[in-house]
Amino acid sequence: MLRLERVNKYFFRNSLDERWTIRNLTLQVQEGDFVTVVGSNGAGKTTLLNLISGAYFPDEGRIVIDELDVTELPTHRRALYLGRVFQNTSQGTAPSLTIEENLAIAYLKGKPKGIRMALNERMRAIFRDKLAEIGLGLEKRLKDRVGLLSGGQRQALALLMATLAKPKILLLDEHTANLDPKTAEIIMELTARLVGENHLTTLMVTHNLQDALSFGNRTLMMDEGEVVLDVAGEERKKMTIQELLERFTLLRHKKFAEDRVLLSSS
Amino acid sequence: MGVFITFRCLNFPDLTVDGSYPLGAAVLALLMYRGYGALAGIVAACLAGALAGLFTGVLHTFSRIPALLSGILTMICLYSINLRVMGRPNISLSENLGHRTVFVLLRDAFPRVPEVYLRFIFLFLLVVLVKVMVDLFLQTEVGLSIRATGDNETLVATQGIDPNCMKLIGISLSNALVALAGAMFAQYQGFVDINMGIGMVISGLASVIVGEVLLRGRTIFMATLQVVLGSVVYRLATAIALNWGYNIGFKPYDLKLFTGLLVIVILSFPILKEKLGRVK
């Protein structure tokens, strides 16, 4: 479904500040996989997702989605295959547009835009149903501007928007990191449900090691631009957070350094 | 209205306006001098305006020149182009020379209605028409995409819309409207002057924010109404300043200062209020 072949990404290449952010990374994700990605600060997790989504282009290597080489495609031309939710709760939605207008943008994804009215009653009915399923009461607020919503509500809407057009791959970048624990839990449940219902292949970056192990079927651990650990199946089912951290120390001869991890694994 | 689309919908500070306004007037004059009718002149003016906007848009999206600079560059280029189109710094569109402006056409069509009313009614209807068209357009798929681009470019791209394409459409459209305004004003006052565009951006912006101060409301209908009302009030205010300000020494050449100060005051107001509020 998704394949990265020996991808390299540098920032400030050939300068004193050169940073080799993604190092010879090869990765294969099967259709229907729900992969969780953890890693220390600056490991390159966000950069990895940016490469897949087309926000950055790799310096070397190939990115293939469903046998289609997308390495050179700009974001909007590969968007149909991808859905994405960001950590920053204001990034996944358009704040000065209304809820229904935001959903219309997502609904019309991949369709040529014309001089037709963007919204109609049939679409509104669909939106109301979808919003009602989330259970946050948003179905009654179609005409409210998204800027008025709470971070959790916005993130729920962003998830819905990312999955509305049934992409092949869903990219989640710490999309619950800026929420309080209770809301984060609700959003994670919603995530699992939407992924299940739409049979989405998913890549979820998280700093919550518990989530990383309890959601999905495969976990990657990244450090300094490389995937250092890749567990799935029985081995992963039995794994505890403690073991995960120990494996990391054993492999990299250092402690897993992520300021926020300690909080969330305690 | 044109200024509204770029500044408010696209979040793109477009200075092309100072050039596309006289461009509209100049193109209209050129066509009338060549013997075409007023309507053909107006259509051509809009097209020329759109082209100017497209040029700014390409500078910005393709050459990655910052928004402000792109607009200024086009504006400067247009100054020469306008002069070339006009052939001299100012020309008149007088009936004696056989130029039948829309106002002349109207007068002949309705000879029994006093000309002042006729002009007023016509301009009023034109404004309503433009407002309704813009309202409708902003709610179409393309219109919505343009507004979303101004709001969150990253999102728009991840939703499969090319943000650059939307910017080009938006900027072209806004400058077409500006050129239309220039063409209408030229016919209204009966002459075209190369300098008629100076300060148009700020006048337009002043209208937009005066409207926002006067009227609340976030819907598109309200937003464009704010623009229309703002323009009227702003024009009235300047007319009053010109007519009665004479007594306190207000001269026509102070107008730009007046407009500039007006915009500055309104823009600084929220911060001033906050600062003063804290002092109390």
Ligand SMILES: Nc1ncnc2c1ncn2[C@@H]1O[C@H](COP(=O)(O)OP(=O)(O)OP(=O)(O)O)[C@@H](O)[C@H]1O
């Ligand atoms: N746009 C950019 N310009 C320059 N350097 C960048 C850019 N984006 C990322 N980097 C660098 O790449 C490295 C990896 O960053 P990245 O954001 O991918 O890490 P991350 O794993 O997502 O970390 P975090 O857990 O903090 O989100 C960092 O050293 C960062 O400074």
Ligand SMILES: [Mg+2]
């Ligand atoms: Mg990150």
